[in-house]
Amino acid sequence: MWIAELSRRTEVPVATIKYYLREGLLAPGEAVGATRSRYDESHVRRLRLIRALAESGGLSLARVRSVLAEVDEESRDLHEVLGSAHGALIPDDLTASVESRLRVDELIADQGWSVYFEAADRVLLAGALDALEKVGYHLDDELLATYASAATQVADAEIAHLPTGDRQQTVEATVLLTALGGPVLLALRRLAQQSASAHRLGSAHQPS
Amino acid sequence: MWIAELSRRTEVPVATIKYYLREGLLAPGEAVGATRSRYDESHVRRLRLIRALAESGGLSLARVRSVLAEVDEESRDLHEVLGSAHGALIPDDLTASVESRLRVDELIADQGWSVYFEAADRVLLAGALDALEKVGYHLDDELLATYASAATQVADAEIAHLPTGDRQQTVEATVLLTALGGPVLLALRRLAQQSASAHRLGSAHQPS
Protein backbone atom coordinates (compact mmCIF):
# COMPACT_ATOMS: atom_id res chain seq x y z
CA MET A 1 0.00 0.00 0.00
CA TRP A 2 1.10 3.60 -0.57
CA ILE A 3 1.43 6.21 2.12
CA ALA A 4 -2.06 7.57 1.45
CA GLU A 5 -3.67 4.24 2.26
CA LEU A 6 -1.50 3.79 5.34
CA SER A 7 -2.74 7.18 6.44
CA ARG A 8 -6.38 6.29 5.75
CA ARG A 9 -6.19 2.96 7.58
CA THR A 10 -4.54 4.37 10.69
CA GLU A 11 -6.17 7.80 10.69
CA VAL A 12 -2.76 9.40 11.01
CA PRO A 13 -2.18 12.35 8.62
CA VAL A 14 0.36 11.79 5.86
CA ALA A 15 2.44 14.70 7.12
CA THR A 16 2.63 13.07 10.53
CA ILE A 17 3.64 9.72 9.06
CA LYS A 18 6.43 11.48 7.18
CA TYR A 19 7.46 13.12 10.43
CA TYR A 20 7.57 9.76 12.22
CA LEU A 21 9.66 8.37 9.36
CA ARG A 22 12.09 11.27 9.68
CA GLU A 23 12.26 10.79 13.42
CA GLY A 24 12.99 7.11 13.05
CA LEU A 25 9.86 5.95 14.86
CA LEU A 26 8.60 4.12 11.81
CA ALA A 27 10.76 2.00 9.50
CA PRO A 28 10.85 3.28 5.89
CA GLY A 29 8.70 1.39 3.40
CA GLU A 30 10.16 -0.69 0.61
CA ALA A 31 11.42 1.78 -1.96
CA VAL A 32 9.89 1.31 -5.40
CA GLY A 33 11.56 3.77 -7.71
CA ALA A 34 12.80 7.12 -6.50
CA THR A 35 9.55 8.67 -5.39
CA ARG A 36 7.46 5.79 -4.16
CA SER A 37 7.57 3.31 -1.28
CA ARG A 38 5.35 0.42 -0.43
CA TYR A 39 4.10 -0.08 3.15
CA ASP A 40 2.57 -3.20 4.67
CA GLU A 41 0.66 -4.50 7.67
CA SER A 42 3.68 -4.20 9.91
CA HIS A 43 3.61 -0.44 9.30
CA VAL A 44 -0.07 -0.32 10.19
CA ARG A 45 0.59 -2.19 13.44
CA ARG A 46 3.57 -0.07 14.31
CA LEU A 47 1.75 3.17 13.67
CA ARG A 48 -1.14 2.09 15.86
CA LEU A 49 1.32 1.09 18.57
CA ILE A 50 3.03 4.47 18.39
CA ARG A 51 -0.28 6.30 18.68
CA ALA A 52 -1.49 4.13 21.54
CA LEU A 53 1.70 4.66 23.54
CA ALA A 54 1.82 8.38 22.83
CA GLU A 55 -1.84 9.33 23.13
CA SER A 56 -3.28 6.88 25.61
CA GLY A 57 -0.09 6.00 27.41
CA GLY A 58 0.98 9.64 27.58
CA LEU A 59 4.54 8.91 26.48
CA SER A 60 6.66 11.50 24.70
CA LEU A 61 7.83 10.49 21.24
CA ALA A 62 11.36 10.22 22.60
CA ARG A 63 10.14 7.65 25.09
CA VAL A 64 8.11 5.85 22.47
CA ARG A 65 11.26 5.63 20.38
CA SER A 66 13.22 4.03 23.23
CA VAL A 67 10.43 1.59 23.99
CA LEU A 68 10.18 0.57 20.33
CA ALA A 69 13.92 0.09 20.20
CA GLU A 70 13.58 -2.41 23.06
CA VAL A 71 10.67 -4.13 21.35
CA ASP A 72 12.82 -4.63 18.28
CA GLU A 73 15.81 -6.04 20.13
CA GLU A 74 15.42 -9.61 18.91
CA SER A 75 18.11 -10.91 21.22
CA ARG A 76 16.27 -10.12 24.44
CA ASP A 77 13.94 -12.46 26.24
CA LEU A 78 10.64 -11.30 27.70
CA HIS A 79 12.00 -10.62 31.14
CA GLU A 80 14.76 -8.44 29.76
CA VAL A 81 12.32 -6.58 27.52
CA LEU A 82 10.17 -5.84 30.54
CA GLY A 83 13.12 -4.45 32.46
CA SER A 84 14.43 -2.28 29.67
CA ALA A 85 10.97 -1.17 28.59
CA HIS A 86 10.43 -0.01 32.16
CA GLY A 87 13.71 1.84 31.93
CA ALA A 88 12.54 3.52 28.72
CA LEU A 89 9.18 4.39 30.27
CA ILE A 90 10.47 6.49 33.11
CA PRO A 91 12.57 9.68 33.26
CA ASP A 92 16.31 9.31 33.73
CA ASP A 93 17.26 12.40 35.70
CA LEU A 94 16.15 10.98 39.02
CA THR A 95 17.42 11.76 42.47
CA ALA A 96 16.29 10.78 45.95
CA SER A 97 17.44 10.99 49.53
CA VAL A 98 19.35 8.14 51.10
CA GLU A 99 16.58 7.65 53.70
CA SER A 100 13.90 7.12 51.08
CA ARG A 101 16.12 4.82 49.05
CA LEU A 102 16.68 2.66 52.10
CA ARG A 103 12.98 2.68 52.82
CA VAL A 104 12.29 1.47 49.30
CA ASP A 105 14.93 -1.24 49.61
CA GLU A 106 13.36 -2.39 52.83
CA LEU A 107 9.93 -2.46 51.27
CA ILE A 108 11.24 -4.53 48.37
CA ALA A 109 12.82 -6.94 50.84
CA ASP A 110 9.63 -7.13 52.91
CA GLN A 111 7.60 -7.94 49.84
CA GLY A 112 10.10 -10.59 48.82
CA TRP A 113 10.45 -9.03 45.38
CA SER A 114 13.35 -9.91 43.12
CA VAL A 115 14.21 -6.80 41.17
CA TYR A 116 17.44 -5.60 39.62
CA PHE A 117 19.39 -3.35 41.91
CA GLU A 118 19.70 -0.82 39.09
CA ALA A 119 15.94 -0.61 38.48
CA ALA A 120 15.21 3.08 37.95
CA ASP A 121 11.89 2.61 39.70
CA ARG A 122 13.71 2.27 43.01
CA VAL A 123 14.91 5.84 42.67
CA LEU A 124 11.67 7.10 41.13
CA LEU A 125 9.73 5.70 44.04
CA ALA A 126 12.13 7.10 46.61
CA GLY A 127 11.90 10.48 44.88
CA ALA A 128 8.11 10.43 45.07
CA LEU A 129 8.27 9.66 48.79
CA ASP A 130 10.68 12.57 49.19
CA ALA A 131 8.32 14.87 47.31
CA LEU A 132 5.47 13.97 49.65
CA GLU A 133 7.75 14.45 52.63
CA LYS A 134 8.81 17.86 51.36
CA VAL A 135 5.23 19.11 51.41
CA GLY A 136 4.80 17.78 54.91
CA TYR A 137 2.95 14.62 54.08
CA HIS A 138 4.41 11.34 55.31
CA LEU A 139 3.20 8.23 53.54
CA ASP A 140 3.05 5.84 56.44
CA ASP A 141 4.27 2.26 56.39
CA GLU A 142 0.84 0.73 56.55
CA LEU A 143 -0.41 2.63 53.52
CA LEU A 144 2.80 1.93 51.64
CA ALA A 145 2.43 -1.78 52.36
CA THR A 146 -1.14 -1.65 51.08
CA TYR A 147 0.09 -0.06 47.86
CA ALA A 148 2.73 -2.75 47.54
CA SER A 149 0.37 -5.64 48.05
CA ALA A 150 -2.13 -4.18 45.58
CA ALA A 151 0.74 -3.74 43.13
CA THR A 152 1.72 -7.38 43.59
CA GLN A 153 -1.80 -8.61 42.89
CA VAL A 154 -2.06 -6.52 39.76
CA ALA A 155 1.39 -7.43 38.49
CA ASP A 156 0.94 -11.15 39.07
CA ALA A 157 -2.35 -11.12 37.19
CA GLU A 158 -0.83 -9.12 34.35
CA ILE A 159 2.15 -11.38 33.91
CA ALA A 160 -0.12 -14.43 34.07
CA HIS A 161 -2.43 -12.98 31.39
CA LEU A 162 0.35 -12.17 28.94
CA PRO A 163 -0.37 -13.93 25.65
CA THR A 164 2.13 -16.64 24.83
CA GLY A 165 3.11 -17.66 21.33
CA ASP A 166 4.43 -15.27 18.68
CA ARG A 167 7.29 -13.38 20.25
CA GLN A 168 6.68 -10.07 18.55
CA GLN A 169 3.08 -10.06 19.66
CA THR A 170 3.93 -11.02 23.23
CA VAL A 171 6.50 -8.26 23.46
CA GLU A 172 4.07 -5.72 22.07
CA ALA A 173 1.39 -6.84 24.49
CA THR A 174 3.85 -6.51 27.38
CA VAL A 175 4.75 -2.98 26.46
CA LEU A 176 1.15 -2.01 25.82
CA LEU A 177 -0.12 -3.46 29.05
CA THR A 178 2.59 -1.74 31.06
CA ALA A 179 2.00 1.62 29.39
CA LEU A 180 -1.79 1.60 29.05
CA GLY A 181 -2.54 -0.41 32.17
CA GLY A 182 -1.20 2.49 34.21
CA PRO A 183 -3.92 4.96 33.22
CA VAL A 184 -6.52 2.19 33.64
CA LEU A 185 -5.38 1.41 37.14
CA LEU A 186 -5.26 5.07 38.13
CA ALA A 187 -8.72 5.75 36.74
CA LEU A 188 -10.09 2.78 38.71
CA ARG A 189 -8.34 4.04 41.81
CA ARG A 190 -9.97 7.45 41.48
CA LEU A 191 -13.38 5.87 41.01
CA ALA A 192 -12.79 3.70 44.06
CA GLN A 193 -11.65 6.78 46.00
CA GLN A 194 -14.87 8.55 45.19
CA SER A 195 -16.83 5.58 46.33
CA ALA A 196 -14.83 5.18 49.53
CA SER A 197 -15.13 8.88 50.21
CA ALA A 198 -18.89 8.77 49.67
CA HIS A 199 -19.19 6.00 52.24
CA ARG A 200 -16.92 7.61 54.76
CA LEU A 201 -18.63 10.95 54.53
CA GLY A 202 -21.98 9.35 55.20
CA SER A 203 -25.08 9.30 53.08
CA ALA A 204 -25.28 12.97 52.15
CA HIS A 205 -24.19 12.13 48.60
CA GLN A 206 -26.14 10.43 45.85
CA PRO A 207 -24.32 7.74 43.94
CA SER A 208 -25.04 7.12 40.28
CA MET B 1 9.45 37.94 53.97
CA TRP B 2 10.38 39.42 50.57
CA ILE B 3 10.37 37.57 47.33
CA ALA B 4 14.07 36.76 47.58
CA GLU B 5 13.57 34.87 50.82
CA LEU B 6 10.52 33.08 49.46
CA SER B 7 12.71 32.03 46.56
CA ARG B 8 15.50 30.85 48.86
CA ARG B 9 13.19 28.87 51.14
CA THR B 10 11.39 27.09 48.32
CA GLU B 11 14.29 26.83 45.90
CA VAL B 12 12.12 28.31 43.19
CA PRO B 13 13.83 31.07 41.14
CA VAL B 14 12.47 34.58 41.63
CA ALA B 15 11.66 34.82 37.90
CA THR B 16 9.56 31.67 38.19
CA ILE B 17 7.71 32.97 41.25
CA LYS B 18 6.89 36.12 39.31
CA TYR B 19 5.65 33.93 36.49
CA TYR B 20 3.41 31.95 38.84
CA LEU B 21 2.05 35.23 40.22
CA ARG B 22 1.28 36.44 36.72
CA GLU B 23 -0.39 33.14 35.89
CA GLY B 24 -2.53 33.30 38.99
CA LEU B 25 -1.12 30.12 40.54
CA LEU B 26 0.14 32.00 43.56
CA ALA B 27 -1.77 34.72 45.39
CA PRO B 28 -0.02 38.12 45.38
CA GLY B 29 1.76 39.12 48.58
CA GLU B 30 0.61 41.94 50.78
CA ALA B 31 1.60 45.12 48.95
CA VAL B 32 3.87 47.39 51.00
CA GLY B 33 4.44 50.51 48.94
CA ALA B 34 4.55 50.45 45.18
CA THR B 35 7.54 48.21 44.67
CA ARG B 36 7.44 45.76 47.52
CA SER B 37 5.23 42.97 48.77
CA ARG B 38 5.41 40.82 51.82
CA TYR B 39 4.94 37.05 51.58
CA ASP B 40 4.23 34.59 54.37
CA GLU B 41 4.15 30.91 55.26
CA SER B 42 1.03 30.33 53.20
CA HIS B 43 3.00 31.34 50.11
CA VAL B 44 5.76 28.92 51.03
CA ARG B 45 3.25 26.08 51.40
CA ARG B 46 1.46 26.97 48.22
CA LEU B 47 4.66 27.15 46.21
CA ARG B 48 5.76 23.76 47.49
CA LEU B 49 2.36 22.35 46.65
CA ILE B 50 2.56 23.74 43.11
CA ARG B 51 6.01 22.25 42.60
CA ALA B 52 5.03 18.88 44.01
CA LEU B 53 1.95 18.63 41.80
CA ALA B 54 3.79 19.83 38.70
CA GLU B 55 7.12 18.05 39.06
CA SER B 56 6.31 14.87 40.92
CA GLY B 57 2.67 14.59 39.98
CA GLY B 58 3.40 15.45 36.36
CA LEU B 59 0.53 17.92 36.11
CA SER B 60 0.59 20.80 33.64
CA LEU B 61 0.38 24.25 35.21
CA ALA B 62 -3.12 24.60 33.78
CA ARG B 63 -4.17 21.49 35.68
CA VAL B 64 -2.39 22.65 38.82
CA ARG B 65 -4.35 25.88 38.57
CA SER B 66 -7.67 24.03 38.38
CA VAL B 67 -6.77 21.77 41.26
CA LEU B 68 -5.75 24.73 43.42
CA ALA B 69 -9.00 26.47 42.56
CA GLU B 70 -10.85 23.45 43.97
CA VAL B 71 -8.64 23.41 47.05
CA ASP B 72 -9.56 27.02 47.71
CA GLU B 73 -13.29 26.53 47.29
CA GLU B 74 -14.16 26.92 50.97
CA SER B 75 -17.76 25.94 50.44
CA ARG B 76 -17.03 22.39 49.37
CA ASP B 77 -16.82 19.41 51.67
CA LEU B 78 -14.10 16.81 51.35
CA HIS B 79 -16.09 14.49 49.18
CA GLU B 80 -16.88 17.25 46.72
CA VAL B 81 -13.27 18.38 46.67
CA LEU B 82 -12.21 14.86 45.81
CA GLY B 83 -14.66 14.69 42.94
CA SER B 84 -13.79 18.04 41.44
CA ALA B 85 -10.07 17.59 42.03
CA HIS B 86 -10.33 14.36 40.06
CA GLY B 87 -12.09 16.29 37.34
CA ALA B 88 -9.29 18.84 37.30
CA LEU B 89 -6.70 16.08 37.26
CA ILE B 90 -7.75 14.46 34.01
CA PRO B 91 -8.09 15.71 30.43
CA ASP B 92 -11.47 16.95 29.27
CA ASP B 93 -11.53 16.08 25.59
CA LEU B 94 -12.44 12.46 26.20
CA THR B 95 -14.33 10.10 23.96
CA ALA B 96 -15.06 6.39 24.12
CA SER B 97 -17.17 3.78 22.37
CA VAL B 98 -20.58 2.87 23.73
CA GLU B 99 -19.45 -0.73 24.31
CA SER B 100 -16.58 0.28 26.55
CA ARG B 101 -18.73 2.75 28.45
CA LEU B 102 -21.24 0.02 29.15
CA ARG B 103 -18.44 -2.28 30.21
CA VAL B 104 -17.20 0.34 32.64
CA ASP B 105 -20.70 0.89 34.00
CA GLU B 106 -21.06 -2.83 34.52
CA LEU B 107 -17.73 -3.01 36.31
CA ILE B 108 -18.73 -0.16 38.58
CA ALA B 109 -21.98 -1.96 39.36
CA ASP B 110 -20.17 -5.26 39.98
CA GLN B 111 -17.80 -3.57 42.39
CA GLY B 112 -20.69 -1.92 44.16
CA TRP B 113 -19.07 1.46 43.79
CA SER B 114 -21.05 4.65 44.27
CA VAL B 115 -19.68 7.22 41.87
CA TYR B 116 -21.23 10.18 40.16
CA PHE B 117 -22.60 9.37 36.77
CA GLU B 118 -20.71 12.35 35.32
CA ALA B 119 -17.34 11.21 36.67
CA ALA B 120 -14.89 11.85 33.82
CA ASP B 121 -12.99 8.75 34.85
CA ARG B 122 -15.78 6.64 33.44
CA VAL B 123 -15.01 7.95 29.99
CA LEU B 124 -11.26 8.02 30.52
CA LEU B 125 -11.32 4.38 31.50
CA ALA B 126 -13.56 3.39 28.59
CA GLY B 127 -11.24 5.29 26.24
CA ALA B 128 -8.22 3.41 27.56
CA LEU B 129 -9.99 0.09 27.00
CA ASP B 130 -10.80 1.24 23.46
CA ALA B 131 -7.17 2.16 22.85
CA LEU B 132 -6.05 -1.31 23.90
CA GLU B 133 -8.74 -2.85 21.73
CA LYS B 134 -7.65 -0.78 18.74
CA VAL B 135 -4.17 -2.28 18.87
CA GLY B 136 -5.63 -5.74 19.07
CA TYR B 137 -5.27 -6.28 22.78
CA HIS B 138 -8.35 -7.15 24.78
CA LEU B 139 -8.18 -6.58 28.51
CA ASP B 140 -10.15 -9.54 29.74
CA ASP B 141 -12.75 -9.42 32.49
CA GLU B 142 -10.68 -11.34 34.99
CA LEU B 143 -7.74 -8.97 34.71
CA LEU B 144 -10.03 -5.95 34.82
CA ALA B 145 -11.66 -7.29 37.98
CA THR B 146 -8.21 -7.76 39.52
CA TYR B 147 -7.40 -4.13 38.72
CA ALA B 148 -10.66 -3.03 40.27
CA SER B 149 -10.20 -4.95 43.48
CA ALA B 150 -6.63 -3.70 43.84
CA ALA B 151 -7.94 -0.18 43.25
CA THR B 152 -10.54 -0.66 45.96
CA GLN B 153 -7.97 -1.82 48.50
CA VAL B 154 -5.71 1.13 47.74
CA ALA B 155 -8.52 3.68 47.76
CA ASP B 156 -10.03 2.42 51.01
CA ALA B 157 -6.66 2.60 52.72
CA GLU B 158 -6.01 6.07 51.33
CA ILE B 159 -9.33 7.48 52.43
CA ALA B 160 -8.89 5.90 55.85
CA HIS B 161 -5.43 7.41 56.25
CA LEU B 162 -6.48 10.93 55.33
CA PRO B 163 -5.53 13.27 58.19
CA THR B 164 -8.53 14.71 59.94
CA GLY B 165 -8.63 18.11 61.60
CA ASP B 166 -7.69 21.38 59.90
CA ARG B 167 -9.73 21.56 56.72
CA GLN B 168 -7.11 23.23 54.57
CA GLN B 169 -4.55 20.63 55.49
CA THR B 170 -6.92 17.73 54.87
CA VAL B 171 -7.85 19.07 51.46
CA GLU B 172 -4.22 19.56 50.53
CA ALA B 173 -3.38 16.06 51.69
CA THR B 174 -6.23 14.66 49.62
CA VAL B 175 -5.05 16.38 46.48
CA LEU B 176 -1.43 15.45 47.10
CA LEU B 177 -2.18 11.84 47.80
CA THR B 178 -4.30 11.52 44.69
CA ALA B 179 -1.72 13.20 42.47
CA LEU B 180 1.49 11.79 43.94
CA GLY B 181 0.12 8.42 44.99
CA GLY B 182 -0.37 7.62 41.31
CA PRO B 183 3.32 7.62 40.41
CA VAL B 184 4.03 5.69 43.62
CA LEU B 185 1.52 3.01 42.78
CA LEU B 186 2.73 2.70 39.19
CA ALA B 187 6.36 2.45 40.26
CA LEU B 188 5.47 -0.31 42.71
CA ARG B 189 3.50 -2.08 40.01
CA ARG B 190 6.48 -2.04 37.68
CA LEU B 191 8.74 -3.40 40.42
CA ALA B 192 6.21 -6.12 41.14
CA GLN B 193 5.96 -6.88 37.41
CA GLN B 194 9.70 -7.37 37.22
CA SER B 195 9.58 -9.67 40.17
CA ALA B 196 6.64 -11.63 38.79
CA SER B 197 8.31 -11.87 35.42
CA ALA B 198 11.55 -13.10 37.01
CA HIS B 199 9.64 -15.89 38.73
CA ARG B 200 7.62 -16.86 35.71
CA LEU B 201 10.62 -16.97 33.44
CA GLY B 202 12.43 -19.27 35.82
CA SER B 203 15.71 -18.81 37.60
CA ALA B 204 17.85 -17.54 34.73
CA HIS B 205 17.81 -14.05 36.23
CA GLN B 206 19.58 -12.76 39.30
CA PRO B 207 17.57 -10.61 41.66
CA SER B 208 19.19 -7.83 43.61
Next chain:
DNA sequence: AATATTGGACAGTGATACTCTCCAAACGTC
Protein backbone atom coordinates in the same frame (compact mmCIF):
# COMPACT_ATOMS: atom_id res chain seq x y z
C1' DA C 1 25.12 59.27 48.04
C1' DA C 2 25.92 54.78 46.35
C1' DT C 3 24.33 50.31 45.79
C1' DA C 4 20.88 46.72 45.80
C1' DT C 5 16.25 44.91 45.47
C1' DT C 6 11.52 44.98 44.08
C1' DG C 7 7.19 44.67 41.19
C1' DG C 8 5.62 44.84 36.82
C1' DA C 9 5.71 44.45 31.93
C1' DC C 10 7.24 42.21 28.05
C1' DA C 11 10.34 39.90 24.95
C1' DG C 12 13.06 35.86 24.21
C1' DT C 13 14.23 30.82 24.69
C1' DG C 14 14.24 25.81 24.12
C1' DA C 15 11.73 21.74 23.82
C1' DT C 16 7.96 19.09 21.75
C1' DA C 17 4.96 17.61 18.16
C1' DC C 18 3.43 18.43 14.56
C1' DT C 19 1.87 20.92 9.87
C1' DC C 20 2.77 23.29 5.60
C1' DT C 21 5.08 24.33 1.44
C1' DC C 22 7.99 23.10 -2.36
C1' DC C 23 9.86 20.38 -5.73
C1' DA C 24 11.14 17.22 -9.25
C1' DA C 25 10.33 12.49 -10.34
C1' DA C 26 6.93 9.14 -11.42
C1' DC C 27 2.43 7.37 -12.14
C1' DG C 28 -2.39 6.78 -14.16
C1' DT C 29 -5.66 8.24 -17.48
C1' DC C 30 -7.47 9.66 -21.57
Next chain:
DNA sequence: GACGTTTGGAGAGTATCACTGTCCAATATT
Protein backbone atom coordinates in the same frame (compact mmCIF):
# COMPACT_ATOMS: atom_id res chain seq x y z
C1' DG D 1 2.02 11.55 -25.16
C1' DA D 2 -0.13 15.49 -22.75
C1' DC D 3 -2.09 16.32 -18.13
C1' DG D 4 -3.38 16.11 -13.49
C1' DT D 5 -2.18 13.60 -9.20
C1' DT D 6 0.74 11.38 -5.86
C1' DT D 7 5.07 10.57 -3.80
C1' DG D 8 9.45 11.11 -1.09
C1' DG D 9 12.40 14.20 0.74
C1' DA D 10 13.83 18.45 2.66
C1' DG D 11 13.01 22.55 4.99
C1' DA D 12 10.55 26.12 7.13
C1' DG D 13 6.69 27.46 9.87
C1' DT D 14 3.37 26.97 13.85
C1' DA D 15 1.35 26.34 18.47
C1' DT D 16 1.83 25.31 23.14
C1' DC D 17 4.29 25.02 27.37
C1' DA D 18 7.14 26.52 31.04
C1' DC D 19 10.03 29.19 31.97
C1' DT D 20 14.13 32.90 31.74
C1' DG D 21 16.11 37.34 30.75
C1' DT D 22 15.97 42.28 30.32
C1' DC D 23 14.48 46.69 31.52
C1' DC D 24 12.62 50.17 34.39
C1' DA D 25 11.40 53.43 37.88
C1' DA D 26 10.43 53.22 42.69
C1' DT D 27 12.09 52.20 46.91
C1' DA D 28 15.44 50.15 50.72
C1' DT D 29 19.70 49.53 52.72
C1' DT D 30 24.28 50.91 53.99
